[in-house]
Amino acid sequence: MSFLKINNATKSYGSTKVLHNIDIDVQEGEFLVLVGPSGCGKSTLLNMIAGLEDITSGTIAIKGQTMNGVHPSKRNIAMVFQSYALYPNMTVGQNITFGLEMHGVAKPEREKAMSDVAEMLQIKPLLDRKPGQLSGGQRQRVAMGRALVRDPDVFLFDEPLSNLDAKLRVDMRTEIKKLHQKLGTTIVYVTHDQIEAMTLSTRIAVMNGGYVQQLGTPKEIYDNPANLFVASFMGSPSMNLVPAKVVANGDGIFAQLPTGLSDQVNLKFSNPTEALKGFDQKEIVLGIRPEAITDPEGADRKANHIEQITNRVIVTEPAGSDTYVMSSLGGKDCNARMRADALVVAGQDVPFAINMDKAIPFDPFSEMRIA
Amino acid sequence: MSVASTDNAISTGRITRAFIYLMLILFATFYLLPFGIMVLNSVKPLSEITGGNMMSLPQVFTLEPWFKAWNSAQIGVEPTGLKPYFWNSLKMVFPAVTISTVLGALNGYVLTKWRFKGDTILFGLMLFACFIPFQIVLIPMARVLGFLGIAGSTPGLVLVHVVYGLGFTTLYFRNYYQVFPTELIRAAQIDGAGFFRIFWRIMLPSSGPIIVVSVIWQFTNIWNDFLFGASFADLDSQPMTVALNNLVSSSTGVKEYNVHFAGAILAALPTLLVYIVAGRYFVRGLMAGSVKG
Numbered sequence: 001m002s003f004l005k006i007n008n009a010t011k012s013y014g015s016t017k018v019l020h021n022i023d024i025d026v027q028e029g030e031f032l033v034l035v036g037p038s039g040c041g042k043s044t045l046l047n048m049i050a051g052l053e054d055i056t057s058g059t060i061a062i063k064g065q066t067m068n069g070v071h072p073s074k075r076n077i078a079m080v081f082q083s084y085a086l087y088p089n090m091t092v093g094q095n096i097t098f099g100l101e102m103h104g105v106a107k108p109e110r111e112k113a114m115s116d117v118a119e120m121l122q123i124k125p126l127l128d129r130k131p132g133q134l135s136g137g138q139r140q141r142v143a144m145g146r147a148l149v150r151d152p153d154v155f156l157f158d159e160p161l162s163n164l165d166a167k168l169r170v171d172m173r174t175e176i177k178k179l180h181q182k183l184g185t186t187i188v189y190v191t192h193d194q195i196e197a198m199t200l201s202t203r204i205a206v207m208n209g210g211y212v213q214q215l216g217t218p219k220e221i222y223d224n225p226a227n228l229f230v231a232s233f234m235g236s237p238s239m240n241l242v243p244a245k246v247v248a249n250g251d252g253i254f255a256q257l258p259t260g261l262s263d264q265v266n267l268k269f270s271n272p273t274e275a276l277k278g279f280d281q282k283e284i285v286l287g288i289r290p291e292a293i294t295d296p297e298g299a300d301r302k303a304n305h306i307e308q309i310t311n312r313v314i315v316t317e318p319a320g321s322d323t324y325v326m327s328s329l330g331g332k333d334c335n336a337r338m339r340a341d342a343l344v345v346a347g348q349d350v351p352f353a354i355n356m357d358k359a360i361p362f363d364p365f366s367e368m369r370i371a
Numbered sequence: 372m373s374v375a376s377t378d379n380a381i382s383t384g385r386i387t388r389a390f391i392y393l394m395l396i397l398f399a400t401f402y403l404l405p406f407g408i409m410v411l412n413s414v415k416p417l418s419e420i421t422g423g424n425m426m427s428l429p430q431v432f433t434l435e436p437w438f439k440a441w442n443s444a445q446i447g448v449e450p451t452g453l454k455p456y457f458w459n460s461l462k463m464v465f466p467a468v469t470i471s472t473v474l475g476a477l478n479g480y481v482l483t484k485w486r487f488k489g490d491t492i493l494f495g496l497m498l499f500a501c502f503i504p505f506q507i508v509l510i511p512m513a514r515v516l517g518f519l520g521i522a523g524s525t526p527g528l529v530l531v532h533v534v535y536g537l538g539f540t541t542l543y544f545r546n547y548y549q550v551f552p553t554e555l556i557r558a559a560q561i562d563g564a565g566f567f568r569i570f571w572r573i574m575l576p577s578s579g580p581i582i583v584v585s586v587i588w589q590f591t592n593i594w595n596d597f598l599f600g601a602s603f604a605d606l607d608s609q610p611m612t613v614a615l616n617n618l619v620s621s622s623t624g625v626k627e628y629n630v631h632f633a634g635a636i637l638a639a640l641p642t643l644l645v646y647i648v649a650g651r652y653f654v655r656g657l658m659a660g661s662v663k664g
Contacts, residue, residue: 052557073563085554089576098572099562146558 003028003186004049004154009058011044018044019210021058026154026203029184035197036207037233042190043158045207049188050079050156062153073102078147079156082163084139086131086146093118093127096145103150117145137168144179157189161196173199194234198222206230225360228367231287237337239287242330243364248280255286255359260312260328261349270305270356275370284370285362290324292358293336295344299353307354313346327352413437413632420628436629440618440637444630447606447617453634456614460594460641462525463610467532468589474533475540475585476578480570482541483548484556494545500538505598508535516603523605531603532593540585547581548574583652591642611638 002025011019019041026032034042047053049060051072060067067075078099086095096117097110105113118124121141131139140160147155160176161169177200180187191197197204198218206213206221206229214226225231231239244257247266253276254266267286269276299306314333317324318340325336325344336352344350361370383391412420413436415429442452482494512531513522521527551574559569575582600610615638619631 050557050561052560072557072561077561079558079561081554081558083552083554085552085558087555087559087573089573098559098564102563102568146562 002026003030003063004188005059005061005064006045006049007059007061009045009048009060010056011041011048011053012056017210019048022212024205024212024215026186026188028186031180031187031189031200031202033189033191033197033201033204034207035191035194035204035233036213038192040207041210042192042207046079046156046158046188046190049154050077051075076150076153077156078150078152078154079158080143080147080160082159084131084143084160084163086139086142088131091128091130092123092134092142092145095131095142096127096149099146099150113149113151117149120148121145136164137172140164140172144176148179148183153186155185155187157187159191160189162191162193176200195236198234204234206233208233223358224369225287226369228285228287228362231360231362231369235289237290237324237335239289240293240329240332240334241285241287241362242332242334244284244286244330246276246279246282246284246361248277253277253280255284255361257286257330259309260314261310265307265309267307267309267354267356267359268305269359269361270303273371276361279361279363279370283364285364286330287360287362288334288354289358290335290337292355293334294353294355295338295342296351296353298339298342300355300357303355303357305356307356309352309354310349311352312349313344315346316344325350325352409632409636413629413636415629417625417627417629436627436633437637439627440630440634444618444627444634445621445624446614447621453611453614453618453637456609456611457637459525459604459608459614460611463528463532463608464590464593464641467529467536467593468586470529471533471536471540471589472582472585474537475542476544476575476582477570478537478541479544479546479548480574482545483551484553484569484574485566494541497538497541500535501542505535509598509602512599513603522603523608525604525608527603528599528608528610531599532589532596535599536589536592539588543581543585543588544578547578551577580652583649587645587649590645594642 004024004026006022006024006026009019009022010017022045024032034045036042044053048055049067051067051070055068062075062077086092087098090098093114096114100110100113114127115124118127121144123138123141123145126134126138126142131142134142143160157176161172164172173196180200189196189200197206198221201218203215203217204221205215208229214221214230216224221230221234225234225239228241232241242257244255244267247254247256251268253269253272255269256264256266258264294300296308311327311329314326314328316326321340323338323340323342323344325338325342327334327336338344362368363370408425411429412425414432414434416431416433416435419427419430440452441454441457443450444452446453446456478497482490512534516522516527516530519527519530521530555573556569559573564572594610595612596610597612597616600613601616604610604613615634618634
């Protein structure tokens with residue numbers, strides 16, 4: 001039985017439906033990330049789990065107990081907010097113990113719990129300060145301390161890192177992951193940052209327009225996106241999505257598309273599915289991640305099938321660790337990730353190696369992956 | 372910091388600066404002059420006022436008029452001085468200010484953080500209270516006070532002032548709490564705090580500036596009110612303002628201007644004190660409540 005069970009949950013404001021029949025099961029100790037663009041309903045779903053918004057229909061259950069209509073304080077959850085939501089009039093110590101005090105925990109126990117948490121998060125020297133005197137990273141820690149001290153069944157994080165600067169964000173990300181590994185708690189984490197989703201989660205729910213587009217492990221989501229939205233949303237730089245035509249003959253199934261040199265190339269699929277055969281002579285959208293298009297020396301040696309084509313370089317973007325090379329494929333700009341010292345110059349015609357194991361065909365009308 | 376700021380400041384010429392200061396001093400004098408004259412004449416014997424120049428400095432310094440105004444001046448028919456009425460005013464002002472401020476804070480809290488259907492309309496209706504002239508409510512208020520059996524008493528006056536002040540205090544607190552982060556309320560809910568606990572432990576401690584605004588506003592208005600005091604108070608509950616009027620406008624005997632001046636200052640002192648003590652929070656609080664919305 002799942003630890004947190006979201007069963008057919010919907011949310012409407014008047015006649016506007018913002019969440020459509022959400023079904024998610026979270027196992028104990030899982031780190032589930034809800035990711036999506038703003039307005040996709042991810043925060044609303046989190047608030048429904050917290051009990052801050054009511055559920056229009058369906059159920060949400062924690063440890064087998066239905067939580068519909070249960071007050072937030074009685075669900076044994078803790079939440080970390082985007083703005084940290086530290087009580088400005090209380091010291092750090094009082095902030096951390098306020099929840100325990102409200103739940104009638106005796107003072108010595110509160111002090112003990114507070115000192116344990118402060119120890120773990122290294123905020124002991126801050127306990128007597130007010131939130132106004134803390135830096136962003138310290139506030140973040142205190143907010144996490146306030147959640148940890150309650151020892152809840154489920155932790156809810158609402159974009160906790162989005163107010164931090166880039167470097168601190170990476171540090172805190174690692175810290176949250178460490179904390180999860182150490183405590184083994186169940187976490188539901190909302191973010192719009194797909195890198196946070198990939199790095200932190202054990203499972204990701206990609207949301208858009210009030211629907212869960214895909215639910216799966218980070219690898220599943222990244223390698224086998226269910227539809228065009230997931231394909232383009234996850235990954236940075238994002239997946240190349242180029243129109244192509246399917247051609248099937250005795251040698252196999254090919255994606256036929258024009259290059260920037262105004263000729264056609266046929267890219268052979270490594271493992272074509274039956275469904276793809278049905279698309280013979282039809283238009284598809286071919287999805288290839290930038291790292292699947294490389295210079296021939298940098299190509300993955302373990303790949304089953306690599307297509308090599310010659311194409312004209314439009315622009316190069318040396319990023320230090322890699323060089324991104326833009327060319328035209330299927331009439332669209334196509335991003336390739338080459339080794340940092342690959343010798344490519346804008347305007348030149350150079351060989352590109354395309355790892356066809358990683359090429360994913362999409363139906364341009366249903367926008368679903370052809371599988 | 373101060374060194375850097377002079378570089379950035381718009382440089383003004385010496386003459387312009389002198390002119391600005393001159394104007395400021397002139398206006399300050401203009402506004403302070405009446406008060407100065409009141410103080411000067413309240414420490415003179417009556418003969419100096421009646422016999423000569425009101426503007427001149429006292430030749431004989433005396434605090435006698437102050438004591439007289441406080442202790443023994445003829446108010447109406449009784450030679451009681453302003454003292455009992457001063458206490459009447461305090462007994463009316465303190466509960467009225469406290470109750471209207473607390474209720475205003477509660478209203479603001481509910482209207483912003485516990486929204487319900489029609490709350491904006493309700494708030495709009497409450498705002499009407501700020502625009503209704505005193506005179507309009509006199510007769511209905513008299514009926515209500517009679518009905519409740521508290522006509523002509525201090526509790527009656529407190530009720531009148533609370534009802535009349537509620538529109539303003541609600542407006543202040545509502546605007547202040549409007550920008551108060553709702554996430555804090557949610558965090559407190561998850562922490563297990565209920566409606567009143569959130570109010571006492573989270574909202575009120577963060578409301579310093581707006582409480583000051585509300586208190587100053589209410590204190591000044593209620594202390595200075597004459598109409599309600601004159602209409603709804605009996606002899607034993609009349610506030611300072613009514614007593615001052617009775618002192619100054621009594622038609623028998625000699626007009627003791629020095630006593631009148633002292634009495635008027637006595638009547639103005641508490642509001643002055645409130646402004647001096649809490650004034651710097653006043654502007655801060657007004658800004659906090661109004662800038663962002």
